[in-house]
Amino acid sequence: MGAVLKGAIAGFGFISGKGHFPAYQQRADVEIVAFADLCPARLDAARAVAPKARFYATWQELLEKERELDFIDISTPPAFHAAIALAALARGLHVLCEKPLTPTVAEARALVDAARAHRRVVFPAHNYKHAPVVKFAQEVIRSGRIGEVRAVTLNTFRTTHAKGVKEWNTDWRRDKKLSGGGIAMDHGSHSFYLTFAWLNALPTHVTAKTLTLDKQFDTEDNLNCVLTFPSGFAHTFLTWTAGVRKVVYSLQGTQGALVIDDDDWELTVQGKLERGVIESDWMDASHTKWFNSLFDQFRTAIQSGDFVNRELREAVACIQIIETAYRSSAEGCRELPLPLDVTAL
Numbered sequence: 001m002g003a004v005l006k007g008a009i010a011g012f013g014f015i016s017g018k019g020h021f022p023a024y025q026q027r028a029d030v031e032i033v034a035f036a037d038l039c040p041a042r043l044d045a046a047r048a049v050a051p052k053a054r055f056y057a058t059w060q061e062l063l064e065k066e067r068e069l070d071f072i073d074i075s076t077p078p079a080f081h082a083a084i085a086l087a088a089l090a091r092g093l094h095v096l097c098e099k100p101l102t103p104t105v106a107e108a109r110a111l112v113d114a115a116r117a118h119r120r121v122v123f124p125a126h127n128y129k130h131a132p133v134v135k136f137a138q139e140v141i142r143s144g145r146i147g148e149v150r151a152v153t154l155n156t157f158r159t160t161h162a163k164g165v166k167e168w169n170t171d172w173r174r175d176k177k178l179s180g181g182g183i184a185m186d187h188g189s190h191s192f193y194l195t196f197a198w199l200n201a202l203p204t205h206v207t208a209k210t211l212t213l214d215k216q217f218d219t220e221d222n223l224n225c226v227l228t229f230p231s232g233f234a235h236t237f238l239t240w241t242a243g244v245r246k247v248v249y250s251l252q253g254t255q256g257a258l259v260i261d262d263d264d265w266e267l268t269v270q271g272k273l274e275r276g277v278i279e280s281d282w283m284d285a286s287h288t289k290w291f292n293s294l295f296d297q298f299r300t301a302i303q304s305g306d307f308v309n310r311e312l313r314e315a316v317a318c319i320q321i322i323e324t325a326y327r328s329s330a331e332g333c334r335e336l337p338l339p340l341d342v343t344a345l
C-alpha cells in the first residue's frame with residue numbers, strides 16, 4: 001500500500017456522489033481512479049467531477065480491468081453489497097461498504113470469512129458514530145458523569161423514505177429485492193451500533209413490530225424495537241411517516257442523563273442541568289463531514305492488518321438484530337434470542 005490509497009467507487013449515487021466523493025477530494029491520501037455504475041447518467045455525473053478516472057457499466061468489468069486498486073467503496077443498494085465485496089476481496093482489495101453491510105447474516109458471515117481468508121479489511125460505513133454530538137455522548141459516558149448507562153432510547157423521525165438519485169430508481173428502498181427490507185434494514189444499523197457503544201455490550205434478545213402504513217410498497221416504513229442488554233434496555237423507534245425530520249436520543253444513567261435533540265443536548269448530573277448545542281449537520285443526509293473520521297479508521301485498519309475489525313463484527317451484530325426483529329414481528333412480537341456471538345467470529 002502506497003501513501004496514497006487508490007480506490008474505485010461502485011454505485012455513484014446519492015451517498016457516494018454527495019457524501020463520500022467530496023470527502024475523498026479533500027484528502028491528499030486517497031485517489032478515486034475508477035467508477036462503476038449501471039446507470040449511464042450516473043457515470044456521466046462521475047465523469048463531470050473526476051474527468052481523469054476510468055468508467056465502467058458494471059462492477060465486474062471494473063474489477064477485471066483495474067489492476068492497481070487498493071480498495072473499493074461499495075455504495076450500491078444492499079442487494080449487491082455481498083457479491084461485489086466477495087469479488088473484490090478475491091481480487092485482493094480492501095472493502096469499504098455502505099450500511100447495511102448485507103441484507104442477511106449468512107452473507108455477512110461469508111464476508112467475515114473472506115476478509116480473514118484473503119487478509120483484506122472489510123469496513124462498514126457506520127457513520128453516525130462520527131456525528132459530533134454523538135462523539136460528545138460517548139465522551140460523557142467515558143467521563144463517568146452520568147454513571148452506568150441503564151437505558152437508552154433512539155427515535156429517528158423521517159417524513160419519507162430516503163430517496164436514491166432520480167436518474168436511477170429513487171424508490172429502491174421500498175423494493176425488497178433491492179433493499180432487503182424497509183426502514184429497519186435501511187436505518188436499523190445506525191441505531192443499533194450506537195446502542196452497543198452506549199450500553200457497552202451486545203444485546204441478548206430482541207422484540208419488535210414493523211408496520212407498513214404506505215401500502216403501495218412491499219417494505220415496512222415503521223419499526224418499534226426493544227433490545228435487552230445485560231445492563232438494561234434499548235428502545236429504538238424508526239419511522240418514515242413522521243411529521244418532522246429529527247433524531248431524539250436519550251441516555252439514562254445511574255447518576256444522571258443526557259438527552260440529544262438533533263444538535264441540542266441537555267445533560268443532567270445529580271439533579272444539575274446543563275444545556276448546549278453541537279453543530280452536527282443532521283439535516284444534511286450526505287454526512288460528508290462525518291466521512292473523514294470514518295475513512296481515517298478504515299485506513300488505520302488497513303495499516304494495522306485489522307481485517308476482521310470491531311466495526312465489521314458490529315455490522316454482523318446489527319444484521320442479526322434486523323433479521324431477528326423481522327422474525328419477532330412476524331411471530332406476534334415474540335421475544336427472540338440473538339444467539340450468534342459476533343466476538344467469536
Ligand SMILES: NC(=O)c1ccc[n+]([C@@H]2O[C@H](COP(=O)([O-])OP(=O)(O)OC[C@H]3O[C@@H](n4cnc5c(N)ncnc54)[C@H](O)[C@@H]3O)[C@@H](O)[C@H]2O)c1
Binds near residue numbers: 170172
Ligand atoms: N451511511 C449513511 O448515512 C447512508 C446514507 C445514504 C445511503 N446510504 C447507503 O448507501 C447505499 C446507496 O444508497 P444511495 O442513497 O446512495 O442510493 P442511490 O440510489 O442514490 O445510489 C445508488 C447508485 O448505485 C447504482 N447501482 C445500482 N445497482 C448497481 C449495480 N448492481 N452495480 C453498479 N451500480 C449500481 C445506481 O445507478 C445509483 O447510481 C445504500 O447501501 C444505502 O443504505 C448510507
